[in-house]
Amino acid sequence: MAVYTYTVDNANLAVQDLSTGESLTDIFTYTITDSDGDTATTTLTITIDGVNDGAQQGAMKSKSWSQA
Numbered sequence: 001m002a003v004y005t006y007t008v009d010n011a012n013l014a015v016q017d018l019s020t021g022e023s024l025t026d027i028f029t030y031t032i033t034d035s036d037g038d039t040a041t042t043t044l045t046i047t048i049d050g051v052n053d054g055a056q057q058g059a060m061k062s063k064s065w066s067q068a
Helices: none
Strands: 023-033 039-049
Touching: none
Parallel strands: none
Antiparallel strands: 023 039
């Protein structure tokens, strides 16, 4: 039995910018080999769906400008 772990990088701007209805796709091709040496190759597709995170307090930084 094979085990893998996939962790979404939530700090990645491409992930952070996803809105509801948008998605990103990671595609991996991998090969497995059994004890007889037989192999099989397949593709794993992971889709990351965007969601509305809502407003977060402190998420925005304020800036001010003055004109002389």
